[in-house]
Amino acid sequence: MIAVKNYINGAYQKPDRDLWLDAIDPSTGKVYGKISNSSSEDVERAYQAGKQAFKTWSKTSVEKRSEILSKIADLIEANIDKLAEAESMDNGKPIRLAKTVDIPRAAHNFRFFSHAITQFFSESHDQISQKSINFTLRQPIGVVGCISPWNLPLYLLTWKIAPALAAGNCVVAKPSEVAPYTAFLLGKLCSEAGLPKGVLNMIHGCGATAGQAIVEHPDIKAISFTGGTQTGAHIAKAAAPLFKKLSLELGGKNPNIIFADCDYENMLQTTVKSSFTNQGQICLCGSRIFVEKSLYNQFKCDFIEKIKQLKVGLPSEESTDIGALVSKPHLDKVLGYIEKTAQERATILYGGNRVFVRGGEDGYYMQPTVIEVSSNDCILNQEEIFGPVVTIMPFETDKEALALANAVPYGLSASIWTNNLKRSLHFSEQLQTGIVWVNTWMQRDLRTPFGGVKSSGVGREGGFEVLRFFTEAKNVCINYE
Ligand code: NDP
Numbered sequence: 159m160i161a162v163k164n165y166i167n168g169a170y171q172k173p174d175r176d177l178w179l180d181a182i183d184p185s186t187g188k189v190y191g192k193i194s195n196s197s198s199e200d201v202e203r204a205y206q207a208g209k210q211a212f213k214t215w216s217k218t219s220v221e222k223r224s225e226i227l228s229k230i231a232d233l234i235e236a237n238i239d240k241l242a243e244a245e246s247m248d249n250g251k252p253i254r255l256a257k258t259v260d261i262p263r264a265a266h267n268f269r270f271f272s273h274a275i276t277q278f279f280s281e282s283h284d285q286i287s288q289k290s291i292n293f294t295l296r297q298p299i300g301v302v303g304c305i306s307p308w309n310l311p312l313y314l315l316t317w318k319i320a321p322a323l324a325a326g327n328c329v330v331a332k333p334s335e336v337a338p339y340t341a342f343l344l345g346k347l348c349s350e351a352g353l354p355k356g357v358l359n360m361i362h363g364c365g366a367t368a369g370q371a372i373v374e375h376p377d378i379k380a381i382s383f384t385g386g387t388q389t390g391a392h393i394a395k396a397a398a399p400l401f402k403k404l405s406l407e408l409g410g411k412n413p414n415i416i417f418a419d420c421d422y423e424n425m426l427q428t429t430v431k432s433s434f435t436n437q438g439q440i441c442l443c444g445s446r447i448f449v450e451k452s453l454y455n456q457f458k459c460d461f462i463e464k465i466k467q468l469k470v471g472l473p474s475e476e477s478t479d480i481g482a483l484v485s486k487p488h489l490d491k492v493l494g495y496i497e498k499t500a501q502e503r504a505t506i507l508y509g510g511n512r513v514f515v516r517g518g519e520d521g522y523y524m525q526p527t528v529i530e531v532s533s534n535d536c537i538l539n540q541e542e543i544f545g546p547v548v549t550i551m552p553f554e555t556d557k558e559a560l561a562l563a564n565a566v567p568y569g570l571s572a573s574i575w576t577n578n579l580k581r582s583l584h585f586s587e588q589l590q591t592g593i594v595w596v597n598t599w600m601q602r603d604l605r606t607p608f609g610g611v612k613s614s615g616v617g618r619e620g621g622f623e624v625l626r627f628f629t630e631a632k633n634v635c636i637n638y639e
Pocket of ligand 1: 305306307308309314332333334335336363364365366368369370371373384385386387389390392393407408409410440441442542544570610614615
């Protein structure tokens with residue numbers, strides 16, 4: 159039986175109170191191992207290890223830090239198959255996706271920040287009239303907390319810890335208890351790469367206990383969190399009296415706006431992906447599709463034809479397009495939204511049901527689902543479902559499309575499909591989101607700022623933005639008269 163232990167001070171350790179949670183394979187519903195159910199004592203031990211390691215890691219040259227991060231990237235790449243299998247089993251995502259996207263991206267996160275830190279710069283200003291020069295020191299914060307969700311487990315965890323470590327911090331991380339297996343495996347790779355002990359510490363267990371203990375720790379001065387909006391609000395409230403630096407990447411309800419003048423085939427194929435990749439469990443999925451009226455009926459038919467071809471199946475099979483949802487409670491939550499369809503004056507055009515897959519009869523599968531809504535005000539269009547469910551609705555004018563897109567509490571990302579440059583620029587300017595994709599979806603350049611507005615979060619990850627988050631700016635003024 160696999161035991162997901164904590165990784166503290168460069169070694170695997172069982173939780174202080176010897177309490178464990180079940181690790182469940184969502185493709186079968188069966189227990190495959192046990193996960194440390196950590197307490198505040200474990201967090202304290204991890205913090206103390208980080209505090210000790212910070213004395214040397216913060217003074218380690220940028221070149222050396224960069225070299226170690228780059229070695230971690232090499233080791234992730236060398237173990238892609240093993241990590242992908244672990245991720246797919248733990249999370250339910252198709253093995254093809256884990257192998258081609260999730261795990262390579264985890265390696266890329268380390269590789270990218272191993273380079274970015276060598277290019278990171280700070281500002282200086284001279285005031286000739288006063289014979290003074292100001293420059294900014296960018297200093298690591300100390301021990302920082304990184305809390306990540308279950309949907310892209312290793313991808314999002316490394317997206318936080320790589321820049322935190324690159325900038326000279328030590329880390330106490332808490333991956334989601336729902337899918338912690340690859341985070342557990344990462345510990346060993348970090349040790350092999352020569353990451354000094356105590357620089358990265360990983361605590362497993364429940365958000366309400368282990369996660370909360372990180373947030374409330376008085377000496378963990380910065381928290382980088384990705385997860386649900388409600389949890390983000392809770393963390394912000396707990397962290398505020400302690401004046402912590404916070405980065406919150408939260409939920410989304412992203413519009414996908416399709417105009418009749420778009421490149422139709424490209425749009426159609428990408429819309430299938432933006433709707434259902436990872437069972438729709440990506441914060442960036444385009445869950446509200448708005449289509450220009452003249453194209454609406456054609457789109458509806460073609461979209462559903464394409465979806466019929468998607469294979470719902472065991473995540474371990476290479477031919478699977480849609481694997482299992484991450485857990486039984488999550489499947490129930492998503493199906494609960496489907497039950498609200500009639501009372502919301504909406505119509506299921508395709509899907510809506512649980513699927514029983516041969517070899518995974520107790521797994522958490524459901525059909526990709528398309529719901530036609532009559533109003534953007536309905537729950538299905540206002541709340542984050544976070545499953546393989548999209549809504550569609552027609553619009554007539556640009557003004558109406560923009561108003562519909564913005565009329566949600568969230569503001570993470572938006573896609574717009576058009577060949578009209580003026581229109582795409584107008585929408586890019588007016589959409590209330592942190593990210594806009596024109597004629598594409600989830601195309602990422604890690605140098606760019608990443609994050610949301612409104613209830614989708616505060617702060618930006620990516621590129622130098624996140625290196626600024628993980629450092630304190632200190633101004634030094636020298637008078638040379
Ligand atoms: P949650 O908010 O439930 O959990 C996220 C992480 O926070 C988990 O590690 C969780 O632990 C932990 N946590 C829960 N409660 C607390 C607490 N009180 N204090 C500290 N930590 C806590 O999100 P999910 O894991 O369910 O992830 C899905 C959500 O994440 C969706 O809303 C999605 O949109 C969002 N997301 C946002 C992204 C973005 O970049 N904006 C990217 C990906 C996902 P545990 O699992 O043990 O409860």
